[in-house]
Structure formats: C-alpha cells, structure tokens
Amino acid sequence: MSDYQRNMSLTGEPPKSLNAGQKIFTALGLFGLAILIIANFNVNFPDKTLWLSIALGSIIGGIVGFSWATYSGKSAGIKNDGVMFKSITSRGLWAWMAILAFSGFYVLLYFYPQYLGLVADGDNTGVIALFDPFSKFLSGNPASQWFVYGTLYTIAILSFGIKFMWKYRHNSYELIRTGSVMFFQASFAFIIPEIMSSLNQPYYDFKNIWPLNYDLFAGYKIDEFLGAGNFGVAMLIFGVASIFVITPILTYKYGKRWYCSWVCGCGGLAETAGDSFRQLSNKKQYAWNIERWVIHSVLVFAVVMTTAVVYSYLKGNESAMSIGSWNDFSDKVVFIGEQDQKPLHDVVLAAQEAGAAQVVYLDRSDSDQMVTLESKEGITIPFNVVKEKDNVQGIKQVNEQKQATLLPVDRSMADIKIEKGTESVIYDNVWLSKESFVWGVVGLLTLIFGLVMIFKRKELAKDAKIGAVAYFVIVVGILVFTYLDGSGKLFFFESWKLNKYYGFLIGAVFSGVIGTGFYPIFGNRVWCRFGCPMAAILGFQQRMFSRFRITTNGGQCISCGNCSTYCEMGIDVRAYAQKGENIVRSSCVGCGICSAVCPRGVLKLENGSMEGRINSDSVLLGQDPDLMALLSGNKNS
Amino acid sequence: MEHIVIIGNGIAGITAARYIRKLSDKRITVISAETDYFFSRTALMYVYMGHMKFEHTQPYENWFWEKNRIELKRDYVKHVHPETKMLSLDSGEQFSYDKLVIATGSISNKFGWPGEDLQGVQGLITRDDLELLEVNAPNNDICKRAVLIGGGLIGVELAEMLHTRKIPVTFLVREEAFWSGVLPKADARMISDHIISHGIDLQHEEELDEIIGDENGRVTAIKTKKGETIECNLVGLCAGVKPQIGFLASSGIETDKGILVDEHLQTNIKGIYAIGDCAQQRKAVGERKPVEAVWYTGRMMGETLAQTLCGNPMEWSPGNWFNSAKFMDIEYQTYGWVWAEPKDGNEHYHWQDEKNERAITVEFEIASRKFIGINTFGIRMKHEVFDNWLNEERSVDHVMEHLSKSCFDPEFYKKPFKKINTHFQNQKVPS
Ligand SMILES: Cc1cc2nc3c(=O)[nH]c(=O)nc-3n(C[C@H](O)[C@H](O)[C@H](O)COP(=O)(O)OP(=O)(O)OC[C@H]3O[C@@H](n4cnc5c(N)ncnc54)[C@H](O)[C@@H]3O)c2cc1C
Numbered sequence A: 001m002s003d004y005q006r007n008m009s010l011t012g013e014p015p016k017s018l019n020a021g022q023k024i025f026t027a028l029g030l031f032g033l034a035i036l037i038i039a040n041f042n043v044n045f046p047d048k049t050l051w052l053s054i055a056l057g058s059i060i061g062g063i064v065g066f067s068w069a070t071y072s073g074k075s076a077g078i079k080n081d082g083v084m085f086k087s088i089t090s091r092g093l094w095a096w097m098a099i100l101a102f103s104g105f106y107v108l109l110y111f112y113p114q115y116l117g118l119v120a121d122g123d124n125t126g127v128i129a130l131f132d133p134f135s136k137f138l139s140g141n142p143a144s145q146w147f148v149y150g151t152l153y154t155i156a157i158l159s160f161g162i163k164f165m166w167k168y169r170h171n172s173y174e175l176i177r178t179g180s181v182m183f184f185q186a187s188f189a190f191i192i193p194e195i196m197s198s199l200n201q202p203y204y205d206f207k208n209i210w211p212l213n214y215d216l217f218a219g220y221k222i223d224e225f226l227g228a229g230n231f232g233v234a235m236l237i238f239g240v241a242s243i244f245v246i247t248p249i250l251t252y253k254y255g256k257r258w259y260c261s262w263v264c265g266c267g268g269l270a271e272t273a274g275d276s277f278r279q280l281s282n283k284k285q286y287a288w289n290i291e292r293w294v295i296h297s298v299l300v301f302a303v304v305m306t307t308a309v310v311y312s313y314l315k316g317n318e319s320a321m322s323i324g325s326w327n328d329f330s331d332k333v334v335f336i337g338e339q340d341q342k343p344l345h346d347v348v349l350a351a352q353e354a355g356a357a358q359v360v361y362l363d364r365s366d367s368d369q370m371v372t373l374e375s376k377e378g379i380t381i382p383f384n385v386v387k388e389k390d391n392v393q394g395i396k397q398v399n400e401q402k403q404a405t406l407l408p409v410d411r412s413m414a415d416i417k418i419e420k421g422t423e424s425v426i427y428d429n430v431w432l433s434k435e436s437f438v439w440g441v442v443g444l445l446t447l448i449f450g451l452v453m454i455f456k457r458k459e460l461a462k463d464a465k466i467g468a469v470a471y472f473v474i475v476v477g478i479l480v481f482t483y484l485d486g487s488g489k490l491f492f493f494e495s496w497k498l499n500k501y502y503g504f505l506i507g508a509v510f511s512g513v514i515g516t517g518f519y520p521i522f523g524n525r526v527w528c529r530f531g532c533p534m535a536a537i538l539g540f541q542q543r544m545f546s547r548f549r550i551t552t553n554g555g556q557c558i559s560c561g562n563c564s565t566y567c568e569m570g571i572d573v574r575a576y577a578q579k580g581e582n583i584v585r586s587s588c589v590g591c592g593i594c595s596a597v598c599p600r601g602v603l604k605l606e607n608g609s610m611e612g613r614i615n616s617d618s619v620l621l622g623q624d625p626d627l628m629a630l631l632s633g634n635k636n637s
Numbered sequence B: 001m002e003h004i005v006i007i008g009n010g011i012a013g014i015t016a017a018r019y020i021r022k023l024s025d026k027r028i029t030v031i032s033a034e035t036d037y038f039f040s041r042t043a044l045m046y047v048y049m050g051h052m053k054f055e056h057t058q059p060y061e062n063w064f065w066e067k068n069r070i071e072l073k074r075d076y077v078k079h080v081h082p083e084t085k086m087l088s089l090d091s092g093e094q095f096s097y098d099k100l101v102i103a104t105g106s107i108s109n110k111f112g113w114p115g116e117d118l119q120g121v122q123g124l125i126t127r128d129d130l131e132l133l134e135v136n137a138p139n140n141d142i143c144k145r146a147v148l149i150g151g152g153l154i155g156v157e158l159a160e161m162l163h164t165r166k167i168p169v170t171f172l173v174r175e176e177a178f179w180s181g182v183l184p185k186a187d188a189r190m191i192s193d194h195i196i197s198h199g200i201d202l203q204h205e206e207e208l209d210e211i212i213g214d215e216n217g218r219v220t221a222i223k224t225k226k227g228e229t230i231e232c233n234l235v236g237l238c239a240g241v242k243p244q245i246g247f248l249a250s251s252g253i254e255t256d257k258g259i260l261v262d263e264h265l266q267t268n269i270k271g272i273y274a275i276g277d278c279a280q281q282r283k284a285v286g287e288r289k290p291v292e293a294v295w296y297t298g299r300m301m302g303e304t305l306a307q308t309l310c311g312n313p314m315e316w317s318p319g320n321w322f323n324s325a326k327f328m329d330i331e332y333q334t335y336g337w338v339w340a341e342p343k344d345g346n347e348h349y350h351w352q353d354e355k356n357e358r359a360i361t362v363e364f365e366i367a368s369r370k371f372i373g374i375n376t377f378g379i380r381m382k383h384e385v386f387d388n389w390l391n392e393e394r395s396v397d398h399v400m401e402h403l404s405k406s407c408f409d410p411e412f413y414k415k416p417f418k419k420i421n422t423h424f425q426n427q428k429v430p431s
C-alpha cells in the first residue's frame, strides 16, 4: 500500500515529480477532456463550435505546454530520467487506471457507440453531437463515432508528435521521421478522406494498406469502388498495387520502417503518444517465440479471410444463380441480372432466405418481352422488373444509398421507392472468375513459398521452416477445400461471417482495445509486434529482401542495455551489439531509438548492399587479427 | 574432466567462461560475491537515474547459464591455496579447482583522507554502492549537496546522476580542466564548460583536504586544500580505481598494483591466471598501461585466455587502442593515441564547432605526418575505419581527407566534415 501511495503521488521527488508547468498543463489537458466527458452526459452546450474548440484547444495546449515545461529547461540529449520510477511509465497504479480508461473508451467506440451519442436515424447526442459542426464543416455529413475517434487520434499524433520532437530535438532522424507521420496522419488519414466523402467519392485512406486495412476487398467496398466509376477503379487498383508492387519496392530499399514508423497511423500513434511506454515491451526470448507464431497466424487469418470474401463476392457476382444462405442480405435490395441456368423463382427464394428486403431484376436487353416469375410460391418479399435504360439515374442513386425511385417495366405497378440509406447489392458479371482468383492466390503463395525455400532456406531457423511449411499447407488446403466444396463456406463459416469475426477479434479487440488501450502495460507496439498482418508481410520482406539493417560499431558496445530497454519491438538489440552483429530482424520498425539512446554510439540504421548484411559470424573489433580470425571460427562451429 | 574455476562474474570472467564453453566441454564454475548474475557495471548510473531497472543491466536471461552449463556460485573467496588447489570460501566451504582464473575487478582508490570512512562517503563501483547511494542521496531533501572528488569518468557519471535528482553538486578536480590528465587542453576545456552549463559547480585545481563528520559519524562538510569548507551530505570518491587483490595476500601469487601476469595472462603460479581490471602486465603492451580498468580490455582478455585454456596458447596482444565515454550530453570516442600533450615529435590538430558540442583532436607525427590517433566529441565515428587506417599507417592528410568515410552519425545528421576539412587545410598553410 505504501508503495502505491508513493507511486501515486504527483509531487514526489525529482525526477519523478511534476514541475509547476507540467502540473498546470496537465490540468489544462484534463479540463479539455472533462468537457468532452461532460458533453457525453448530454449536457447541452449552447455553442457547440465554441465548446468543441475550447475542449480540443485545451487538450492540444495541455500536451504541447506539458512538453514545453518538460523539455525546454533541459539540455538536448537523452533524458529518460525517472522513467522507471514514474507510476504511469512503470506499470504503477496510474498505468492500470489509464488502461481501464483507454480500453474502456475503445469498448464504447467499437461496440457501444450509442453511449457516445451515436443515433442511427436522427440527430446525434452526447459527445458525437459536439463534433457535428466540425464534421459538417469538413464533409457536410454529421459526425459519427469514427469521426470523433479520427479527430482525437489526429490530435494525439500531432500534439504528442510535438512532444516527441522536443524530446529528441538533437536527433535529425527522429525529427524528420516524426514530421512524416504527423503529415500522413493529418492529410491522408484525416483531411483527404473527409474531403473525398464531401465530393461523394468512396472513403479511402490511401496509406492504409491491405491487410492492415482488412476491409479493403470486402464486397461492399468493392461495390463502392466500382460504383464510383473510373476514379473508384483507380483507387481499387492502387489498393492492390500498394501491397503487391509499391510495398515490396520501398521495403527493399528502406526496410519496413518506411511504412511502420514514417507513414502508418498505428505506428504514428505508437511513436508519439506511445513513446512514453516503449520500455514496457517484453524482451524475453519466450516473448519473441510467441510473437512469431501469433503475428503469422493473424496474417494467415487475414489472407484466408480476404480470399474467402473476394471469392464469395466473385461467386455471387458471377451470376445470381449462386445466391444462397451464405450471403448476408439482411435488409438489402438485391439486384439480379439475366438468368439462364437457375429458375428465377429459386433465385428470388434464395435471396429471400438470405434476408433480402426485395429483389429487383435488372433487364438489360432491348427486347420488349417481359420477364416474369414462374410462380410466386413461397415468395413474400417484393419482386420487380426494371429496364436498365429507363432507370440510369435511379440505379446510380441506389448505389449511393440515396433516396431513389425506379420505374417498373410493368407500368401497371406502382413506382418502386427506395429509402435513403438502404443498402443494395448488384449481382452482375465481373471479369475475374472465382476459379482464376483462387488459383491465382494459390499460385502466388506457392511462388513466394518456393522462391524462399529455394533461395533463402539457409537464412531460416528450423522452427521458421517448420512454421512456413505448416502455414503454407494449411492455407492452400483451406483454399482448395473452399473451392472444391463450392458452398462458399470455409470450415462451416460463411465468408462474411469470417470477415465479421476478423473485424471483431483482430480489428477491434486486438488492434484497438489491447493494442492501444494497453499501452501503459504492454508497451506501445503490442499490436504492431504481435498482431499486425501488414507488419508480418513487411517484416518478411525486410528479413528476406531488404537493404536495411542496423550496423554495430566495432567493439564499442559496453552491454549497458539502453538499446534493448527502449526498443519498443522488444528486440534484444544488445544481444547483437555486444557480439558485433548487425541487427536484421523482421520486427524492427526502424524507429531509431536504440541508436538514439546508445551512450557509446554503437548503432546505426542504414540502407546498404544485401551482401554481408547478416553477419552472424562477426567478432568484436579490437583484438589482434589472429585472434579475431580464431574467434569467428569458433562462432561458426 | 578439467574443472576451471573463475573468481568474479564481471565482463572478464564471464567472457572467459562463455568462450571456454564454446571451445570445450570442461566443467566451468564462476564464483562471485556481488550478485547472482552477470550485470553490466557500466550501466549502474542508468539505474539510479531511472532509465533502467537493475534487471535491464543483465545481458543474459537467467536460464542462459544452466543451458550453457556454466555453474554459478554466489560466495566470496577468502583465500587461495595454490599448493592444494583449493579455495576457502566465506561460507566455510573449501572448493577445489584444476585451473583458476582471477577476474575480481577493482575497488575505489582512497588516499587516506581524514574522514574517508564516515557515513555518506562512498564510491560508485558495485551494486552495493548503488544501493548505498539510494540511502545517502535519495533526494535533495536528505542530500542537500554532494561533493565529488576526482575528475574522471566515474565522477562525471555521478555528477549527471545526482543532477537528475536535482541534488546540487560540487565537483572538485585537481587539474585545470576536466580530465586534462588524459584529454588535450582544448578538449578538456570544452567538457568543463559543458559540465558547468548543466549547473554543476565544477571547481578546477581544487583538492580535498579533509572530510568532516558529526557525532553520529555522518559526513557534514569537507574542507578543500585552498581552505574552503563546503557543507554536504554526500562525498563521492571518484579518484580512480585499483585492483581488488586484498584476498590474495599470503597466497604466494605475486602482486604489485595488480596481479602480475605474463604475456599468456598467467600469474607466477602455473594454472592460475588473472584477467580484467585486476591484472597487471609484467611487460606493458605498446603504449598501454600495465593495468587497464576498461570494459573492453576485460572482454578481450577473457577471449584470449579462453583460447589458451582450451589448448591453443595465445599471447595477450590487443589491437589498436580505442575507448569511449559520455560526458553528460556529449559522446566521446577515441581511436589510436591522443595524449594530453602531444608526444615528442607529434602535433595536435583541433577543431570545434561554434556551439561547442562537436569537436575532434587528431595527433600525428610532424615529420612523417603519420596519423597517431583521434578524439571525437559529439560525432560518432566508425571503429572499423580507424582500425584500418591505423593498421595501414595512413597519413593525417589521408585521414582528414576521408574523414567522412568514418561517419557513424544517424541518417540526416548535419555532417561537419567539409568544415573540418577546410579548417584543416587553412591551418596547414604556413602563415
Ligand atoms: C560506474 C562505472 C562506469 C564505468 N564505465 C565504463 C565505460 O563506460 N567504459 C569502459 O570501458 N569501462 C567502464 N568502467 C570500467 C569497467 O566497468 C570495468 O573495467 C569492468 O567492469 C571490469 O570488469 P572485470 O570483469 O575485470 O571486473 P568486475 O566487473 O569488477 O567484476 C569482478 C567481480 O568479482 C567479484 N569479486 C571480487 N573479489 C572477489 C572474491 N574474492 N570472491 C568472490 N568474488 C569476488 C566482485 O564482487 C565483482 O562482482 C566503468 C566502471 C564503473 C564502476
């Protein structure tokens, strides 16, 4: 108890205590937060714009002022004074309270946005309502919980980014890198998507690459892209190129850091707001073992899930004949095209079973012959036939989820009114067949697997090889099974459900509640280290084909351990440095902090030639050459 | 199976143990009194400053030792009996060995100052010292002022440490600038200024005369040679270290300042070796001192001795001298030799930036222009490059021209090499 009391006290002794400036600015920041919390209890602020500005201004002012109070009086240099004494940064009581608050916020955000004031049809209340004017100003739409989150997230990266820059003001690498993450968050993640949605373009954060952006190839997203014409198609192509072309090239040249600590939003938050927690990552060898299994499992999950989602999208879109209970049609309007194999009646019935609100037959032909149902037996939902050429405008509006009116072919019927916000799915023919897709994926995986096994076998540890073979067999097995099984199910799960589980487990719980909410306990990169499938891919590229490495400076290491302690990815940097080995690790995000905190100038992040990049048989410089040769010989044996 | 016993689990003893294990199947026991596991002595300061916890200073996880069959024993060796190949331990146990490696490190120098055994007077070498410091100087309430004696590397570390707890520090150094027994004047002055800029009361050409205590045997003040009395609650003794060899008295192992060893690191008794801080070379290697209390030397001696013990006799023949340290915010590295005063026939070239944060000093032979060594401050340079230049006996002109090749600063750092080069060229022109 007395221990806690000591930890709890904000006064304490230097370097643990807060100085006067730090206290004032902490209070200012908390005041800003308090306004948001009060707003959430539906206290009606007379002038929302004003109060939101006050709240956000206080938060920003509090953080920036706190940084000023912390660093302006100190000389530039590494000042991790008291990190291990402060309650919040050394898993004390404050840290536990902070994770309750953070992860609690994430639970509301992901699962109970209504408690933040989200109202589906009608005006928002609570804290979301406070953000309405700002959202309307940017995109014309009312705020959502994601808008609130995005705003706070961006503010966190920008203001804690300033704090980080102050702290490392002597280090140009850190300054430029932090400027970069701040820029990408403010523009690509925040402003640009809002502007795009005000221009009625699909919401797209260009830097959010699949598989981190696991929803990119979800059916509704693809429809959205395709529905947005050429620009949408270009975005879709960019999404595919990002992961398959752009990413490998940049990672080859610069290592995964170009993304993880220069561009990515998760990395951006970890490096700025999370910087105070980097020392909490687990450096033990068992943690590394867990890391490798978990992160690669998530990657496999992401690949299988995405493949299945795209597969069933293609399958459905090939022809409406394949509609079945695996489709998630709840309350959607289903458009179908020409049918030749399956009786129309059966298709409509299947759509009804999948939960469709109504089915519209889109007649593309010029003939005057009316399409009709063979019988209406068992069909309880509305069925209509419309000519495409009569309804170009209406269909477009349906796609944009606007209110629309369609003219039925049968003029004796009433016009079809579709409410604003109704989701629709169009079953149409797409150029890519499900067969070529699945075989394409299998082929690509085989190619990567084969190349690695042929050219990089020697660089893989035994367990890595076993893991690779096991995962390869499992993934290809699942895909082939899905294909042959034909039900669109994957181990008894419909693909959209799989997508939903992934979104829940990985997208929300892992990356949000634990990944960010638990910063003060697990460190700032738990998600990046254990969970992110994108990091797994980039890490694989970095380990296998990249010019990036951290070089060590001859024999200068004194094994002090600063580098390992402050490596947010839990890499035991010292273990390499004290042997004179380069650090070539898939998880290294190139934050550069190990190099910054090293008191002896031992570490340097570099892009060099692939040759000799991994020098595990090196020895420490300083001896006479004979002994060095002997030592390196001993290492090999 | 031969049983090798190592006394001392510091960098020297542990490196020897690791390499013996790599090379052989011999039984290895490490007996040490201070801690259960190897830790990095150089990192003690970071524990007090709160940068790290003590556990972070341990380079290997605890399972490492058993997995590599290195037996650890926490005990103090009171006597060595070479005739019976036995050790008497503090616990009362008698422990036998086949071959003995002594790697017992250093203790603080004391010069018989009056009052040097008072409470509140301490050095900073061991983990116990660190814990003692938490008692003597936990905060600026209990420790209203600290006085540090002796301007060496441990002194400046202690100053930085106390400074993080806002404890006022008076720092007495005998020389006219910090560490100027080792550093050339210009370098030493820059470091002095830097230390003072942190608010440390650095007093040059000042020495301790006496330490004054109260009736409870606690330090209350010190008196300097110039006659000033400074009230304080902590006196940090940082006037160098000396080998820890007290327990060898009457063992028959020859000692001087340290344990005397030959070129194979063997003492006067066959099968007993000494490495690390506690060893003293009968014949100094090159320009090196007979006793070298640095991390790197301990490590390299461990590597060398392991070869000898595993049937591959090796002479102690370290390569080019190198070292590094950090003075508050300024990192320092050195390669080759730069003496406080240039050696006969040598000259210094010095460059310093406007902000007094970066500097280099180069020593070279005037006649042949051979490059002898470099000190760098605030610029990280590559060990390997200088090692090659020294081996190749490059000229100072070659080194200065290619200085940027040795750059080890992080990416995007502003490089000073152009400026240095111009400055160097301008100086060369006889005026
Ligand atoms: C605060 C500080 C900072 C330093 N910083 C640097 C630096 O930056 N760079 C650098 O190069 N060097 C530095 N040094 C010096 C460096 O730490 C030493 O040179 C190095 O640790 C010596 O290693 P060693 O193995 O010889 O002895 P030690 O590390 O001293 O280990 C000897 C061990 O033997 C034990 N022992 C002694 N006698 C007995 C006995 N009779 N029985 C059982 N056990 C015994 C001791 O308790 C001790 O644990 C620093 C030293 C200190 C104190």
Ligand code: SF4
Pocket (backbone or CB within 6 Å): A550, A566, A567, A568, A569, A570, A571, A573, A583, A587, A588, A589, A590, A591, A592, A593, A594, A595
């Ligand atoms: S190894 Fe260094 S650069 Fe890489 S993640 Fe760790 S601290 Fe950052």
Ligand code: SF4
Pocket (backbone or CB within 6 Å): A556, A557, A558, A559, A560, A561, A562, A563, A564, A573, A574, A577, A578, A597, A598, A599, A600, A601, A602, A603
């Ligand atoms: S690389 Fe630097 S920070 Fe890491 S252990 Fe070695 S000296 Fe310390």
